[in-house]
Amino acid sequence: MSKEVIITNKIVISCNGDDSKGSNHPKVWLKIKETENFIDCPYCERRFSYQPPKD
Ligand SMILES: [Zn+2]
Numbered sequence: 441m442s443k444e445v446i447i448t449n450k451i452v453i454s455c456n457g458d459d460s461k462g463s464n465h466p467k468v469w470l471k472i473k474e475t476e477n478f479i480d481c482p483y484c485e486r487r488f489s490y491q492p493p494k495d
Contacts, residue, residue, distance in 0.1 A: 443485060443486075443487055444484075444485075444486045444487070445486070445487045445488075445489055446486055446487070446488050446489065447489050447491050448488050448489070448490060448491070449490070449491055449492060449493045450490075451471060451472045451474070451490060452469060452470070452471050452472075453469070453470055453472070453488050454467055454468065454469050454470070455467070455468055455470060455481045455483070455486060455488070456468070457481075457483055457484045458484060464483075465483040465484055466483070468481065468482075468483065470488060472488060472490045477489065477490045478490060
């Protein structure tokens with residue numbers, strides 16, 4: 441099973457899982473730590489990877 445990685449430019453993101461999997465996943469808010477640049481959702485194990493906006 442490959443890990444789903446979601447690229448985001450926000451440090452606080454919400455995840456409510458994948459409805460098609462019918463998992464018991466509440467909506468959660470996750471904050472990416474500046475020291476790590478990513479966070480794994482504890483429910484669905486999606487990885488949110490922080491990429492600063494390019495401007
Ligand atoms: Zn999740």
